[in-house]
Amino acid sequence: MKNNRYAPALLFLAMLFGASACSAQTKAPDSSAAKAYAPLGEIKTAGYVVRLLSDHAPPIRGVNAFEVLITDASGKAVDDAKATFDLNMTNMNHGRNVVVAAPSGDGRYRGEVRFMMPGPWRAIVRIERPGRAPVDLRFEFKVNFK
16 A cells, blocks of 8 residues: 555544544534514404414423513513413313413413423413403314424
């Protein structure tokens, strides 16, 4: 075999290129980015405009973060409510599965929800406010595997 005088330089460049390509692939995601929520639907009633949002679009089997944005008819954020998500499939009853959403300000309420299987689901968002009758709003959507 013939001795190649460029072999050490080529080996060095190959190692350098391989290391930089590897480090680009293993770079950790930026955890400082704000989590984006995708819309699942909006319902306007006589007293409210309610938007249901999810951190996955569409939601996936397993854990998802849901957010409901509640404003009054004039667009002012509703911050004095209690909001819950009552989750069930539309074609199969999984029993009662109610998640209480925590207020996060500006009319936003968030909760962690879990879907056991993919398919057609419904979230009944219940809004309770002092001195008013509770309001139930139905949102239907599909849940995917991942």
